[in-house]
Amino acid sequence: MKRMSSLLSTGRSCGVTAALLASLAMANHAAFAADPIQIGVPVGLSGANSVVAPSVVQAAQLAVDEINAKGGILGRPVSLEVADDGSGAAGAQKAFDSLIFEKKVNALISMETSAARNAGLPIVTRGRVPFIYTSFYEGRSCNRYMYVDAWVPDQQVAPIVDYFMKQDKAKTFFLIGSDYAFGRGMLDFTKSYIEKHGGKVVGNEYLPMDGSDWTSIISKLQAAKPDAVITSTAGGAPNVTLTKQLRAAGVKIPYGNLAVDEGTAKSMGADAQGIYISGSYVTNIDTPANHAFLAAMQKRFGADLKTPNDLSVPEYEAIYLYKAAVEKAGTTDTAKVIPALAQVSFAGPRGTIQMDRERHTPLTMYLGQVQADGSVKVIESFKNVDPGEQCPALK
């Protein structure tokens, strides 16, 4: 037995050393006396989220660096532990287990896919660690230890639909999505919102998540002749294939894409021009806080900078929110931090953030349109959009 546990502790120290080496670039070695507060970041380094994960890690890194430069949290340095959740359930279980039980982090702050988040929540509950979820998602996921500082459908859909109805006088809409929780959740909400405001949905079609052949759906769209089309596909390939095929078929009606981010839109080139997107962050937000943030990111990462986006900026702000909550509670003890997280606020690139609506956050939403050069022009902004009743049981 002794040999076994010493073997294991050797194994464990090997693992810890390796992790430390890997996150050497991310950990900050300030000369503090107290032991560090560890923030765990389980994120999709491989798998579907691997394109956006580096930007999330960079945002986290900048936040930690800035906090440590100003003395840390309660006099203790902050360190970052990044783990790969493979963008899926099985990987998330390993990553959450590793962070909570092996590395013994004080908090988890990150974005994952819904499958990964759902797989991690039981482990969060068992480990009793605060978890700030920083990704937009389909809503209504509730857990005693979780807060969300990103948007839900109730916040994202309204700007686009309102704009189409007002500006383009659109009455009939065609909805296209990927058949999974987020796609269906978004479009279900969109459908009821449209109908509540006097519009009509003349088509609502889904393809399997990995489907790339939109032919029959596009044919249906052309037969239905709607005034506008709104899509919510899985990120990455489905977005691109749908847009390409829509343009190839000559579809020119107003096109609102609920699931594309600035970076993907930029790389889509000419096909993306004219698409309307809605989110809580675009790089063109004209506020001092955003300009300062962008400058700091540029300075810290230089040529390696991955464009900040609607998934990475909430991460930055969430770390600051955690800092504020710990300072307010006076301790990292979970039982005290959890209620404090609802009471603190932070003025970040997206505006003033406070997670006080049933664990979710009222946000300023921006409606933008992709320009010919790939940039996104902000057309309208809507302040303090309410997330709605997300977790009534967790008042």
Added chain:
Amino acid sequence: MADPVSTMPLRTGGVSAWKAPVAIGVAALVVLAVCSVTLPTFLVNNLIRAFLYAAVALTVDLLWGYTGILTFGQSAFFGIGAYAAGLIFTHAGFSLPLAVGALAAGLGAAWIVSRMVGWLAFYHGASPLYASVVTLVLPIVLVQGIYSGGEFTGSSSGLSGFDSIDIPLEAWFFVAGAFLVGLAVTAWLFVRSDAGRLMVAIRENEARCEYLGINVSRYKARLMDACAVIAAFAGFLFACVQMVVAPEYAGFVFGTELVIWVALGGRGSLIGPIIGAMSIDVGSAYLSGNLPYVWTLLVGVAFVVVIVAMPRGLAPLVAGVARQAMPRRRRIAPAPVTFVAAQQRAGGFADNTRPALSLRNVQKHFGSLRVLDDISFDARAGELLSLIGPNGAGKSTLMRCIADGAERSAGTVEIGGTEIRTLAPYDCVALGVGRKFQTATVFESLSVAEALRIARYRVAPPSKWERDSTLELPQPALDVLRLTGLDRIPERECRYLSHGQKQALELAMVLALEPRTVLLDEPTAGLTKQERTQIGEIFVELSSRYRMCLLLVEHDLDFVQQISSRIVVLHQGRIVMDGSVEEVVHSDLVRAVYAGDAHAAANQPEEEA
């Protein structure tokens, strides 16, 4: 088609074979109990998952490594068990009766799906490629079903947050570990048992098994049913301990991962999949975080290298090293077997007065090419009938038409008075006909005794747990074994037999079926003069003393002349002569046929026997 991968020997001496596995099992349980409280939480969490994955990998190995069915679909059954728990606990809540109900539902659903897969994939004449295709399509269809289930199934996000059996993590560690140990011990007993050797026989030579009267398709389907239920149970336990289910657990990527683990660990052994699954899964928990892409690349490369260059996987290497490290280990040998004479079965075929074989107007054509045309004759008990004719006359085709009901295009074949219609070979065997192939087809990895026991499968089904130390064989089979010396080497592996010995063994296997009629396809091919004389004596004895009907296809006309009681001459798919040895040997017609004077042959009228 046989993949030339042999099974790792997993035997210990001794008849009370169950003692060793059970003892090891109990020891493993003790180790588990101790580990559950001493290991750190992170490792305990990982090992719980790894134990359940290893259990599913074990089922993949039973199907693929042992029986030769490449399956990508065990993940689907794992997913069915998991979702049964997830769905019921999410929508109906949790309680002990509900848990039992969910388990029953999961196992039942897995069994039903397995029956469907079995119907699709395992039937006489199915290709192994098609079976693999079906197992590939299964998880894809299942996952799409889960995605389309919307909020009911949780779609791509899965279901989580449901209540489950509330026992501490250490207890779950013991439960999952005990499940794996129990499964491994049971599998060990089964694989070593006489019935378990059939899996290897099927993998190596499926056609031979069918012609020994074994309903191979049904065996495979039953095996898949058992493995499906086991995988579903593992999935159920997984959902209970993890309290989350997601489509990726039912998907085809997980299914291929299982195959990869088995291949790397060592297929055809029981410890291989366990080692492969556990080391790669636990390894990835520690390593993949640091090198996510490189890890997958390394596994991929290792997989390809193992498949191409080391098909038995890495376990045999490890075992080899272990064996060298423990040089005093006794060289393990299979249990010794003695052959005894079987009781004459009452109501055997000897009482039947109808002809052993009766063919009427049998025809076989491929498109417009007629291979057999209007073949009609009877063969009775005690006759030694030789079928001769130049190459391409249709002799082998005729043999196939007698033993396989689906082969002929028209006409009737009766065996012992019963029409075979379109019966598969294993059913034809049940009617009393045995077929010996032209090239000696035995089971390379099995011993002489094991091969003969497989041949007795239909008559005396072997035990699923035990290894019998005696084997009953009918007298004709024993005679063949004694005459050729095979009865003195029952434990020798078939691959080490000489060509003549293999021919004799196959004949003994066919005779072990206690057939009334034996079809022999060029039995003297490749034999020495002495062996030829020997086997000729055996044939004569079989027909005269044991009253069997023998039908021989032969090219060696001297041999035919010496032993036959009757000769049928075939030419271009028709019977041109059917008579006694003297008549045929002195016939001008036959000489013309063999010399190639087809015109003269076609013009001669047929002669009745």
Added chain:
Amino acid sequence: MLNLGLDVVTTAAILFIVSAGLLMVFGVMKIINFSHGAFLTIGGYATVIVAHAGLNWWWGVPCALAIGFVSGMAVERFIVRPLYARPLDAILATWGLGIIVGQIITLIFGRGVQMVASPVDGAISLLGTQYSAYRLILVGVALLIALALGWLLNGTRLGLQTRAVIMNEALARGLGISSSRVRFMTFCTGAALASAAGCLITPLASVDPNMGVPWIVGAFMLVLVSGSSLVSLAVASVVLGGAQVLVSTFINPVLGGLTIAVLAALLLRIRPEGFARG
């Protein structure tokens, strides 16, 4: 109605283009090349390389053919040839290869989706309806490939040898035909075709390290159903591709995605030769 018909024809054309390479390999070597998806991906990335080099998109096709052919040579020599006698293991090894290629491409190009400009944009007006111009072009390309392969098989000496090997390898060897050379050339041609197909589908799909994976199962089932005949493949593409379009349109696209696999499996159960003659 016309739209639906065009959908069916263009879908069949795309399926034919993607499956033709796999058919060649299966027909001659009787193994399923599961790295077909990897070759599709390689072809897709060939267009990325061509775009980076600033050349016209159409240069991607010969580039893809060349890269595919060369990669096929290495794969046949080191992975497929040792596994001639073990067809099930060949499936696994080629699947493993697919994983390896995917990871290598990720390490070189990154996991992101690459954008490649289409050579032909937009829709054209056809008999009163708007239809994607590129899809119509692909119908022409499919016909071209069918004719080219047909000429290769029926009009050249190598093609004659290939057909002999397809029908009866042992006999062909006995007649002095080098079956290993035929297998080698066939595999390389099949791989080159797969890469070209990958290149041709990029205007309709995106280029990412896993772009080939969704096509594998569909192509695989079509080939099983077609045996070794180009004509059967064309028939299968139209029938099964048409079924996919009809189910997607009138029932639901999720079931549509499963149509080819499920229908093919059922068809093979009832008639193991599929669409092939006799």
